Amino acid sequence: MEGKTQSAFAEEQLQLTKTAAVMDEQLSRLEGMSRYTGHDFTEQVLEETREARRRNLRSSLHEPYFARMDFEEQSPKAAELSPLYIGKKGIDHEATNKPLVIDWRAPVASLFYSFTGGSAPAAYDCPEGTIEGKVHLKRNIVIRQRELERVVDTYSGADGDGEASATDEFLLYRLGENKDNKLRDIVSTIQAEQDKIIRSPRQTALVIQGVAGSGKTTVALHRLAFLLYQYREQVRAERMIILAPNRMFLDYISGVLPELGVGDIQQTTFQDWALELLEHEVSLVDAAKELEHWFAVKAEDADQNEITPGRFKGSVEFLAYIDRCLVGMERRLMPRSEFEAWDTAVLPLTTINEWYTKEYAHYPLVKRKERVAARMERWLQMALDQVRDPNRRKDLKKKAAARLKAYMKEWGDTKPFSIYLEILAHADRSDLVPEELKSYVPSSLAEELSKNAKSRKIREEDLPALVYIRHALYGDEKRVKFDHVVIDEAQDFSPFQVALLKRFTRDTSFTILGDLSQGIHGYKGIRAWDEFLSLFDEGETGYYQLDRSYRSTMEIIDFANEVLLRGSGAPLLAVPVFRSGQDVGVHYAAPKQRGAELARLVRGLGETAAKTIAVIGRTAAACRELQRELAAEGIEASLLDAKQSAYGGGLSVVPVYLAKGLEFDAVVIADADERNYRGRPADAKLLYVACTRALHELHLLYSGTVSPLVKQ
Ligand SMILES: Nc1ncnc2c1ncn2[C@@H]1O[C@H](COP(=O)(O)OP(=O)(O)OP(=O)(O)O)[C@@H](O)[C@H]1O
Numbered sequence: 001m002e003g004k005t006q007s008a009f010a011e012e013q014l015q016l017t018k019t020a021a022v023m024d025e026q027l028s029r030l031e032g033m034s035r036y037t038g039h040d041f042t043e044q045v046l047e048e049t050r051e052a053r054r055r056n057l058r059s060s061l062h063e064p065y066f067a068r069m070d071f072e073e074q075s076p077k078a079a080e081l082s083p084l085y086i087g088k089k090g091i092d093h094e095a096t097n098k099p100l101v102i103d104w105r106a107p108v109a110s111l112f113y114s115f116t117g118g119s120a121p122a123a124y125d126c127p128e129g130t131i132e133g134k135v136h137l138k139r140n141i142v143i144r145q146r147e148l149e150r151v152v153d154t155y156s157g158a159d160g161d162g163e164a165s166a167t168d169e170f171l172l173y174r175l176g177e178n179k180d181n182k183l184r185d186i187v188s189t190i191q192a193e194q195d196k197i198i199r200s201p202r203q204t205a206l207v208i209q210g211v212a213g214s215g216k217t218t219v220a221l222h223r224l225a226f227l228l229y230q231y232r233e234q235v236r237a238e239r240m241i242i243l244a245p246n247r248m249f250l251d252y253i254s255g256v257l258p259e260l261g262v263g264d265i266q267q268t269t270f271q272d273w274a275l276e277l278l279e280h281e282v283s284l285v286d287a288a289k290e291l292e293h294w295f296a297v298k299a300e301d302a303d304q305n306e307i308t309p310g311r312f313k314g315s316v317e318f319l320a321y322i323d324r325c326l327v328g329m330e331r332r333l334m335p336r337s338e339f340e341a342w343d344t345a346v347l348p349l350t351t352i353n354e355w356y357t358k359e360y361a362h363y364p365l366v367k368r369k370e371r372v373a374a375r376m377e378r379w380l381q382m383a384l385d386q387v388r389d390p391n392r393r394k395d396l397k398k399k400a401a402a403r404l405k406a407y408m409k410e411w412g413d414t415k416p417f418s419i420y421l422e423i424l425a426h427a428d429r430s431d432l433v434p435e436e437l438k439s440y441v442p443s444s445l446a447e448e449l450s451k452n453a454k455s456r457k458i459r460e461e462d463l464p465a466l467v468y469i470r471h472a473l474y475g476d477e478k479r480v481k482f483d484h485v486v487i488d489e490a491q492d493f494s495p496f497q498v499a500l501l502k503r504f505t506r507d508t509s510f511t512i513l514g515d516l517s518q519g520i521h522g523y524k525g526i527r528a529w530d531e532f533l534s535l536f537d538e539g540e541t542g543y544y545q546l547d548r549s550y551r552s553t554m555e556i557i558d559f560a561n562e563v564l565l566r567g568s569g570a571p572l573l574a575v576p577v578f579r580s581g582q583d584v585g586v587h588y589a590a591p592k593q594r595g596a597e598l599a600r601l602v603r604g605l606g607e608t609a610a611k612t613i614a615v616i617g618r619t620a621a622a623c624r625e626l627q628r629e630l631a632a633e634g635i636e637a638s639l640l641d642a643k644q645s646a647y648g649g650g651l652s653v654v655p656v657y658l659a660k661g662l663e664f665d666a667v668v669i670a671d672a673d674e675r676n677y678r679g680r681p682a683d684a685k686l687l688y689v690a691c692t693r694a695l696h697e698l699h700l701l702y703s704g705t706v707s708p709l710v711k712q
Pocket of ligand 1 (some may be wrong): 212
């Protein structure tokens with residue numbers, strides 16, 4: 001075995017030297033060519049192609065490929081068996097155009113991920129149809145800075161057993177590494193169930209339920225790279241968008257797409273996207289205060305089914321209510337009087353009405369108003385042209401212009417916030433709201449909005465309705481529709497938000513991912529994925545479930561699963577990859593000793609070479625206290641808050657709700673007592689999120705009595 005490994009290493013060393021030499025030669029030739037800057041179109045296209053090849057070569061030189069697959073095609077015309085090398089970027093031999101390295105997104109490369117052994121022929125789909133054949137070898141190759149570091153055969157038909165032998169060994173080697181402050185690509189170890197999602201057809205609304213650490217975020221990012229490769233004629237990076245929960249999370253995932261050679265994809269939060277669309281006509285109440293309100297430890301039990309403001313305003317029923325109110329807008333907007341420029345120049349109401357309701361009916365309402373105004377100006381000019389006396393004409397022009405201005409002012413207000421205010425806060429007296437719906441909006445919501453009306457302060461949950469109203473009034477405003485939308489942590493989104501985004505997206509192309517077990521924002525999020533799936537036609541959707549968790553050790557996953565079982569009945573439990581680590585530590589500290597005990601644990605973690613450590617508290621206030629306690633023990637930690645836009649790694653103190661989506665080599669949950677985590681489903685979800693942030697090591701610290709969710 002040893003000898004075989006050595007010969008594989010020597011073989012790959014030789015191949016690497018050869019490949020690197022070909023790439024060096026190609027690049028130096030391309031660099032040596034003068035750049036074309038003229039106006040000839042064909043030459044410009046050729047120059048663009050050369051530049052793309054230069055970019056590809058430069059980015060691939062240090063790590064040209066990560067895998068080799070020997071595939072024998074079952075076809076009479078098939079060429080002799082030659083190894084295929086798979087990399088992040090495809091590179092061709094210049095003279096023959098034959099592949100030197102195959103792009104991981106190419107159809108044949110899918111075999112590397114989907115084939116897991118067995119005697120059945122291996123097959124992949126490509127534009128020419130289904131290609132069958134035999135896989136003889138799957139090999140993982142680690143190259144760093146042009147140095148060959150590791151060669152692992154994950155399948156070898158020549159072994160005689162024909163089983164995928166070392167797949168897990170290589171995966172475990174990758175998972176066992178310490179992480180820094182950024183999420184990384186996984187091209188060399190994508191698993192078959194993840195690959196299926198990544199390569200799903202474009203025109204689908206994919207909904208992915210995946211346990212914590214199952215690679216949802218990572219898979220969604222790889223899917224974007226795949227779509228850009230596979231549908232390069234139809235989709236563009238700048239027309240794709242990733243919506244994530246906060247800026248810090250966006251910073252954390254920001255490295256993956258550039259690593260995959262993909263740039264220019266919009267990455268933002270729903271709030272920022274919506275506020276920009278609304279041209280900052282409104283502003284949000286302090287988000288940090290909102291979060292503190294919902295995550296504060298409360299004495300009373302919150303009712304899971306309670307209709308909170310977020311659930312109400314995020315429902316499709318609320319959207320339908322708004323639609324019914326907007327029906328009246330057309331009638332309400334236009335003044336009900338003729339326009340008299342002067343006594344003998346009168347534009348009848350019927351004519352204005354005809355323009356507004358018939359000729360311009362295909363425009364959105366605000367555009368119609370603008371068209372009618374322009375048409376009235378033209379009518380006025382013609383009327384003025386009939387007046388012979390220049391002095392009288394001048395006089396009439398001035399007066400008529402003032403009257404037209406006044407007439408246009410009589411049109412109803414078209415500011416989205418004014419309309420929202422009217423149908424939400426003043427519903428009972430608004431003639432926009434149909435009689436039978438006048439009491440639809442709960443009075444507490446109406447009161448709250450009225451109170452903040454002057455300052456135009458709204459809550460996050462008001463945004464979908466406001467954007468929806470704006471869209472109904474103004475239309476697309478020449479905004480290009482999205483080619484694809486990724487919604488991460490989608491369990492915290494509302495059906496209204498998804499229905500809204502659908503209007504801004506071409507061809508129903510979505511990747512919607514989340515985990516109901518991590519639905520800690522129950523006051524606004526969904527309870528079941530059907531709430532989203534039902535928004536699309538049946539043939540347009542795809543649903544996947546990812547149960548394997550790659551992030552944490554078996555010990556951590558078993559511990560976290562137990563938290564869910566104790567708190568919420570029959571949840572979706574994670575299945576660990578067989579990676580064993582240390583037992584989860586549950587430690588008691590007398591209240592006065594907590595800082596010292598915390599410091600002892602953190603120091604111990606530093607010694608295990610953990611690069612990223614999180615001390616997690618339930619609330620922001622608790623985290624401030626924890627940071628002070630650590631400082632008193634001489635340990636500096638950065639406090640992460642809701643306004644944070646970057647995550648720098650190292651030692652952080654962070655509230656659970658902000659840690660969601662992130663991961664750390666080691667985690668200490670510093671307040672795991674029964675007061676903070678009582679045993680209700682909402683507590684279980686929160687504690688589960690905290691536990692599943694840890695890759696290699698997890699400790700819980702408590703004073704008083706330990707939480708009933710914790711297994712000891
Ligand atoms: N196939 C894989 N090979 C190697 N690492 C993987 C693989 N899939 C996932 N991972 C790793 O598992 C970790 C979790 O991935 P990711 O954050 O995408 O999961 P998630 O499902 O979005 O988690 P959460 O629900 O907790 O936010 C990351 O470190 C990622 O690199």
